Amino acid sequence: MxxxxxxxxxxxxxxxxxxxxxxxxxxxxxxxxxxxxxxxxxxxxxxxxxxxxxxxxxxxxxxxxxxxxxxxxxxxxxxxxxxxxxxxxxxxxxxxxxxxxxxxxxxxxxxxxxxxxxxxxxxxxxxxxRESAVLHGVPPGVSKKELAPEYRFNLLRLDPRSYAPSIEIARGCPFTCSFCSLSGAPTSLERASSKTIQDQLQFWMETWPELERVPIYFECPVFFCNPRNVETYAECLAPFSHRIEWRTQCRVDSVEPDVLPKLHQLGLRMLDLGLESASPRMLNLMNKTEGPTEKYLQRAQSLIDRAAACGVGIKMNILLYAGENEQSAGETQDFIMRNRDKLAGIAAAAAIEFPGSDLSKQLGKLHVQFGTQRREDARVSSAGIYPLDLSREFPLERAREWCLEMTRSVTTAESYYRLKRIGYFRPDFSLSEFMQVVSAADPDSLPFKLTPDENTASKIHGPWDMAQWDQLR
Ligand code: B12
Ligand code: SF4
The missing domain is CATH 3.40.50 (Rossmann fold)
Structure with a gap:
């Protein structure tokens, strides 16, 4: 939505x-x-x-x-x-x-x-x-004392049951990771009021009355939670926690491992963790962390361990960035492999140039330093979006091959379904329906490997075609 x-x-x-x-x-x-x-x-x-x-x-x-x-x-x-x-x-x-x-x-x-x-x-x-000579204030004069929009779902002209439920819990990001579109517009974080959160949850509860638990994505650039504010979430979510299973996204340093058991009680089932890299050199180039990179990686490890122990799935986001080489990618690969059994999945991708990001502004410098350069993509380059050769040693094709290999090394069809069930698929889209879509797809095009059991399932021929698979992705 x-x-x-x-x-x-x-x-x-x-x-x-x-x-x-x-x-x-x-x-x-x-x-x-x-x-x-x-x-x-x-x-x-x-x-x-x-x-x-x-x-x-x-x-x-x-x-x-x-x-x-x-x-x-x-x-x-x-x-x-x-x-x-x-x-x-x-x-x-x-x-x-x-x-x-x-x-x-x-x-x-x-x-x-x-x-x-x-x-x-x-x-x-x-x-x-077109006619205004200058920009009148960027962004508009917002006085965001408290983020409390009233979401009027009744304005939707289309059936809300055709969407994957999501709610807004915060907006804006104080960090400046150089690859991210938000880095071009650093704003402070604004949390939604409890009332805004509860009203949105109520809407989804009413939309899916027959479901025991409604899967919901808690939308925010970065989820922050520590022992001090976890009680605020607990108060806000208490009337709903028995009926929701939610997912959200965080940085390594924005959620304290100790709060994970409590968040699990409140319905947290999946956390998208923006690790991005396990290479200290790449973390610095991405401006991912202000502190020492060793501490960053230790913190990531304890989050992963704690999540695995209390039943919160970790989906780890990995990004290959400008200046990447075999050594840095190898460091990240080692980290992934060490944690493979504790992860619910990974999504590995090569950095893309988005308009306004720091990466976009620094491209000239990165070209001189590493040979980073734009590649054309007929679908999106007219929108100012460019895939990149990350370095002389790590061109786009190598990056894509590495990412697919990593993603497939952790994700299976079933784990992919479990990941996407919260926030991406309609809540009533079943695993067997999903497997029918998979069965009609070319296995080489899938972002996961099929286990022997799933290979058997792939012999079932469902009523789905590739166009439907594309829509799901
Ligand atoms: C949720 C989300 C998704 C969801 C839903 C997208 C959707 N349709 O809303 C899903 C998972 C589907 C998704 C997919 C993708 N996303 Co996305 N997504 C987000 C995310 C994390 C939150 C958006 C959100 O809900 N914000 C909360 C709302 C309330 O804020 P808002 O959207 O900014 O809206 C406010 C203003 O922008 C403005 N506004 C918005 N629309 C309008 C319209 C009018 C007329 C006016 C006046 C104002 C206005 O007013 C709103 C209220 O104040 C943003 C990052 C972010 N934090 O914004 C990335 C983001 C938008 N996504 C991004 C990308 C790259 C993608 C994908 C390409 C990922 C991929 N590789 O597949 C796809 C493309 C999808 C598509 N077809 O467009 C980039 C876009 C960069 C770019 N320049 O293109 C972002 C910025 C992430 C990032 N950090 O790079 N995404
Ligand atoms: S990647 Fe996340 S933490 Fe970094 S600037 Fe973007 S939204 Fe903020």
């Missing part, structure tokens, strides 16, 4: 505007492009907001904005999504002639009424237009 889109729409609705939300998961859920003429004609909008949290949405921006302008020429169209659209407003306006404006920051503060009435040369705060 696109929580950013829902948060913005909810605040517009609270301000008295009539809002419809089409949180579009793709043609398999709703044929948005086919339906758009009907939607626009039935209820012609004054303003259209497009959410583009990642560059992967840019491919739809042209067709949607052109249709809107053709059918409702008076409508103003604004794109938002602070870590993507907000990083390249001018480029978007140049690329999409029918787009009028880009909102650069948190969307709750956007003054929709002002945007509707203003001359495009004088947009409201936080909005960039």
């Amino acid at each position: 696109n929580l950013g889109l829902l948060a913005v729409a909810s605040s517009a609705s609270q301000a008295g505007h009539d809002v419809d939300v089409y949180d579009w998961l793709g043609d398999h859920q709703y044929r948005l492009l086919d339906e758009l003429p009907g939607v626009l004609t039935r209820n012609p909008p004054d303003l259209v907001g497009l959410s583009m949290p990642s560059g992967y949405g840019e491919q739809y921006c042209g067709p949607i904005t052109e249709q809107v302008k053709r059918l409702v020429p008076s409508a103003r169209i604004v794109a938002g999504g602070q870590y993507h659209a907000g990083m390249r407003p001018r480029e978007l306006l140049a690329r999409f002639p029918s787009l009028d404006a880009v909102a650069t920051g948190d969307g709750e503060q956007l003054d929709w009424e002002a945007l509707r009435r203003c001359a495009l040369a004088e947009p409201p705060t936080g909005v960039v237009t």
Whole structure:
């Protein structure tokens, strides 16, 4: 679910505007492009907001904005999504002639009424237009004393049961890991209020009354928990902890190992741990930790050990970065192999250049130092996103081969299903349905290895085809 889109729409609705939300998961859920003429004609909008949290949405921006302008020429169209659209407003306006404006920051503060009435040369705060000479404040003048958006789920026009449940628990990140889009816009962390969290949980409980436990992703850039604030979570989650199993993401240094048993009692089942690397040199290059790297790795180890002991699954995120070589990748590989039996899975990936990130800003320097360079990707390079040759010694192909090998060394079909069940799949998507999708897929294309049992299952021929497999990924 696109929580950013829902948060913005909810605040517009609270301000008295009539809002419809089409949180579009793709043609398999709703044929948005086919339906758009009907939607626009039935209820012609004054303003259209497009959410583009990642560059992967840019491919739809042209067709949607052109249709809107053709059918409702008076409508103003604004794109938002602070870590993507907000990083390249001018480029978007140049690329999409029918787009009028880009909102650069948190969307709750956007003054929709002002945007509707203003001359495009004088947009409201936080909005960039083709005609505005300068950016009016980045991001908009947000006074985020307490993050308490009221999520109005009733604005969704599509069936909430077709989404993987997620809720927002915090926003913003004070760290500056150089590969991350958030590094280009360092903001402090804002926790959602208990009421905001409870209201969102209540919605999902009501959406899935028949489920004993509802799997929910607790969305935040970094989950922070220590013995001091764990009681705040306990109070907030107490009415729900017997009915939820949740997953969230953290840094090595943001969760204290001692709180894991308590979090497990509160329903935590899966923690995405951003280790990124076990090579001290790479951790420094990524600006991943301010303290000594040995301490970082010791802390990671105790988190993994403690989680394994109390039944919290750890899915470890690994990133190969600019300057990587066989030695540094080998150090990370050793760490993974040592912990293989304690991990619920890993996701290994090669760093990608995203607009606005520190990596993007430092590319020239990294090229001189290591030979890091962009590679074109026909799908996304027009959105300012580039895969990279990480170094002369570690080109893109080698990085991809290494990542697949590592991911497969830990993940099986079943563990992959268990990982994705919270936050990615519909709650009622069963393991046997998943295995049917797997059975129709080319085993070489899978991000996991099939165990002998699963190989047998792969002989079952389900009604699924590869297109459905692609949608699941
Ligand atoms: C949850 C999440 C996902 C979820 C759901 C995505 C979704 N549709 O919401 C899933 C797992 C599906 C996902 C997938 C991917 N994601 Co993602 N994801 C996130 C994450 C962690 C949180 C987003 C969120 O819910 N935030 C909470 C909401 C409330 O905040 P928000 O989205 O920023 O919205 C606010 C403003 O941006 C703004 N706003 C948003 N939309 C609009 C629209 C209008 C009109 C206006 C005015 C304002 C506005 O107002 C909102 C409220 O204040 C972000 C990182 C982050 N912390 O934001 C990455 C992030 C957006 N993802 C990223 C990436 C790369 C991906 C993937 C490509 C990963 C992959 N390799 O497959 C895919 C691409 C998916 C796609 N098709 O676009 C990158 C994007 C970088 C880029 N420049 O492209 C981010 C920034 C992570 C990162 N650190 O690099 N992602
Ligand atoms: S990787 Fe995580 S901790 Fe680092 S800047 Fe991004 S969101 Fe923050």
